Amino acid sequence: MSKTKGRVTLPSEAGFLNETKEMLERWGADALRDSDGTKLPAEIKALDAEIYTTYFVARGHNEFAKEHMDECQQLYLMSKRCTAFEKELTIDFMDGYYEEQVVPDYLHDPAKWWEVIDRTTDTVVPVTAWELDHENNRVIIPCADRFHEYTVSFLVYAIWDPTQMYNHITNNWGDKPHDIPFDVRQTASGRFAKEYLIQWLKENPDTDVVRFTTFFYHFTLVFNQHAKEKFVDWFGYGASVSVKALEAFEAEYGYALRPEDIIDNGYYNTTFRVPSRHYLDYIDFIQRFVAAKAKELVELVHAAGKKAMMFLGDNWIGTEPYGQYFESIGLDAVVGSVGGGATLRLISDIPHVKYTEGRFLPYFFPDTFYEGNDPCVEAMENWLTARRAIMRKPVDRIGYGGYLSLAYKFPKFVDYIEQVTDEFREIYDNVHGKKPFCGLKVAILNSWGKLRSWQTYMVAHALWYKQIYSYLGILESLSGASVDVCFISFEDILKNGIASDIDVIINAGDAGTAFSGGEEWLDLQLVTTIRKWVYEGGGFVGIGEPSAIHKGGRFFQLADILGVDKELGFTLSTDKYFTQAEKTHFITEDRSEAFDFGESMKNVYALEENTEIVEYSNGEVHIAAHAYGAGRGVYIAGLPYSQANTRLLMRSLYYAAGKEQEFKRWFAENPLCEVHAYPETGKYAILNNSAKAQTSNIYDGEGRIEEVSLAPAEIIWKEIRA
């Protein structure tokens, strides 16, 4: 590869001028950034590179915030559940919370804004039946029902930004002041946010890109009494609440939200909950506010001749990059952290910005860059998983974070990233703006649809959870596969039917969650629309507990399509005749390793003789297929990410779509390799997604075969044969 330049952002730091120049050269970087807590010195800012400067809107201005503590951000919190062992019950509602992070809001009348709930009866305790002990932060219920559980839903002010708090505690920042988060919805704060930015833009002429970190409301992140994380929801609107917002909501919608609309049994409307109408109204309301306010700031940035970039995280709540108001903000760019293919696509698919940037791993921090460790291992894994997603839809830039001086001490790493940055630019030049070959169009169906594109099954960005990895593999597999991927909601189907260009619908997740759909499946129109669509030729792939809710003698409401259902104990008396897997099946015909369904799913069984049992073990079906009219259903018990499972999913999708004959187009037989073709430009690329040399038969778009050998991690570009 020849040496190229551009599309790369580096962190830098004081006292590192010459090395920064060298690294700019070697990695072909054209932008420099500061980090949380570091500032770029003037000499660095003067280099031939765009300068990104981190900007905090709603924190880091304590001189203002301290004067306006009544404009701090707010949250609704739920106390612990307390059982009334005696007639009188006292609830220490702050028990379990960290008083340096949150304090009760006594400015607004608790009788109006708080709720005491009997969780055993699921009813609200009348305000006349409880008393408040301000001094001790306690609620007293003088005449409780014995052995009922009660909770208090109460408003707090947040007095410490949770990200700064986390960094503060982790890095032992001692008496460094706590960033107080203020709410731009409030009069003084709203004015301050703009005025400060105007001033700041004047004072920072060297800044080319204002990197908003981020706008107004942090995702819900609450700490416990020991200052340890207690609740984290990367999608949570918890910290966007305020009395002012609730009043404005009521004025606009004509109904008042209850605290319980936010508290939601203590689930706080996690993205795993099928969203209530009230919650959907609320987040739409917040999104409109955030978009309008953010737009004002972006316009100021533009007026100052600079670009506005948003960091995808921290105070990103309400921006919803795939939502309908995001475009109106007018941002130039979004930057986010890349953990693999799915998170790459989460960034690169964001519409309505001029460019996107991915911050790659590893972070230049001592946890990876220490003597004896090879940071190339993590870097290569990160790059190879992200690269296949880049082949489908590239971010426009890549970048790194942390201490450049630390990375500089690892020459092998510097060499490797030099190669990666060149490779990235080569790929980008080839694929940017070009539609890659897609064999199928796949729609992922859940309660959130497009709004949470590439954000399904996630708790806190890309963190591993036992309950999600068996579903996250679907996104990771698809992120770099030769299929078009879209995200649709149940409401989309009810409103608009199913788009005619969709080949396969995937519904996956645990029963009752927003991803499987829970009570959404009680809707007749939903069920019959999908049945009709599959009957007429569509494909439906269910993973885990698809369409699951117990009703009318079925658990999987689309059991008729899938040919399988889950035994809940009620049909044990019914003989299960079908327990023999097919000897061979298209879906598994090239599987060479043991099956891995991750957490898998128990007690799934075949309903009919013509259910094709593809995998059966331990008295259960784990893969099945089933014809339904002109279409097909496919069931899979779980799909953690692996190359073998990517293959399994792709075969399932082609089978569901009835397009098995077209499967081997731009196809690598070896599952560790993949082919991406760009008919517009007449090129195709063969990727070795592994760190070892590979050989594979490669099928072109006409099904012609050639055998190709690839070096570890190699990417080979070829011209498409006529």
Place this chain on the structure above:
Amino acid sequence: MSKTKGRVTLPSEAGFLNETKEMLERWGADALRDSDGTKLPAEIKALDAEIYTTYFVARGHNEFAKEHMDECQQLYLMSKRCTAFEKELTIDFMDGYYEEQVVPDYLHDPAKWWEVIDRTTDTVVPVTAWELDHENNRVIIPCADRFHEYTVSFLVYAIWDPTQMYNHITNNWGDKPHDIPFDVRQTASGRFAKEYLIQWLKENPDTDVVRFTTFFYHFTLVFNQHAKEKFVDWFGYGASVSVKALEAFEAEYGYALRPEDIIDNGYYNTTFRVPSRHYLDYIDFIQRFVAAKAKELVELVHAAGKKAMMFLGDNWIGTEPYGQYFESIGLDAVVGSVGGGATLRLISDIPHVKYTEGRFLPYFFPDTFYEGNDPCVEAMENWLTARRAIMRKPVDRIGYGGYLSLAYKFPKFVDYIEQVTDEFREIYDNVHGKKPFCGLKVAILNSWGKLRSWQTYMVAHALWYKQIYSYLGILESLSGASVDVCFISFEDILKNGIASDIDVIINAGDAGTAFSGGEEWLDLQLVTTIRKWVYEGGGFVGIGEPSAIHKGGRFFQLADILGVDKELGFTLSTDKYFTQAEKTHFITEDRSEAFDFGESMKNVYALEENTEIVEYSNGEVHIAAHAYGAGRGVYIAGLPYSQANTRLLMRSLYYAAGKEQEFKRWFAENPLCEVHAYPETGKYAILNNSAKAQTSNIYDGEGRIEEVSLAPAEIIWKEIRA
């Protein structure tokens, strides 16, 4: 052991007189029985033994039945679920059924007695909206809703007794007539049943014991179009239905049952379903009828100077030996099949009879008695599992079935059973009528309570099912343990509270089933009554998904007692801090082998710091304990039967009861041994429950220790020290 005699029943057969005499002598038998299909010849009947004769009330009288085909037994059946792909839908409702077993009932107006249901909307299709094609057994819905699923609930006549059918097909009985089951509720059949018995009693003067096999209604057992079992529910009242019964029900209860009350979404009210009020009414109605009618027959038997014995199985529906009408039947005895300890207790605990008899395994059939096989292996396993239950509450007699001539060919087996029968009589003489030492009183709580004592978690008697073995182990463990066991229903608690002598309540099963309780847990009074009882010192042991129904932010409604709940995906955002198991814990302190939770339970987590995590692996809690006021909760993920799990359960029970200090009373340290004490008689027995020699420290009632060595399967009797 000295040679003793009595309490043993043998099968016999023609042409086997001398050997029968020898076996009577060697096994000390005092009764002889025929089997299904064999008859005892006069010479055998003349031996010095009671003669049992099998008697069928409602089948085996085809000359009568053929004249009264309108009095055949009836069932409600549900057709397959049929999707309306087009506007007109035709349902071949007999598809999947066996026309030699069941035929549609067209004598009673289908418009009145049948139901066509739209399972997608869960609504009944008006009778005006469907038509019946008698000739082809089809229902036509001319204007169906497309892509809705429909079913037909239809009445049939049963024209072949399913047990005879099974034997007929299995043994290739060829053109032997099919036994037609008639319904004694009908006028002619009711009269015939009595008149025939009167005559039969006269004609069988040699019979001492009339062995009813059984009374009127077979448990639900339906075959498919290939004459293979399709649906089997040992508890099912399916075959007790008739138009006459439904009319009588309506007259008495003031409301009519719908077909759906019997069909129940195709679940047919399996014993795993939380029973509806209508179903409970219905089975009570049938029980009263069965008891009254059976009483009439039993009185005839008594009038003839004979004893009446009931076989626990086949046509036993409505007798419910633990129900409130059973006593009124006036039976002398019940005989049933013994698969292990739980099924032994199922027989031996039956109240209101003069004696009970257990039929032991193996059956003298060629599937076990073939050259090269050692039938002693199965016999010893059967005996050792049943023996520990006999120590708690003995059956009064044991017996065997099949061909005695076959068993006779296996001298080692004959020797072994000689030893078993002597051992049985020795145990019986020691324990009959004596209250054994019980350290605790344990109540198993579910929807069925006492009515289905020792019958919980069962589908078809003692058959193995993947979904039940992890719960059946509870019964098997308790059947021979030094605890009092009772069975209580949720309704019992609501009506009568919790009896003061109960130490521990066990609630176990999969969520939603009658054993866990499902929607029963929505009842406030139930939840608060148990909470109060535990708070005041009771013990609550939950296994699998105890008290599970999703409501108010909890899945386990008694999570506050158990200290654990199950993650459904809605609290992934809440940090789970408690993942460290206690280093040692009373419940597991002598566990030497790997844990075995059977099917186990996923995603259970500890809620509180003071939850005692006893076993944690794979990111889940499998055993936990938790103090709740003066009482305790214990959670176990599953309990398949083994000696080690019996120990685990016993420790859990003692811990829940707060009686750890009393655990080592009449206790064997070696879990393969057990001690049973009879303070009334001043004796105790030490059992080796294994087929190998064992040594164990033995604790007496004062906690004094002695080391005892036991031969394989040995039982040692000792005098209690003063």
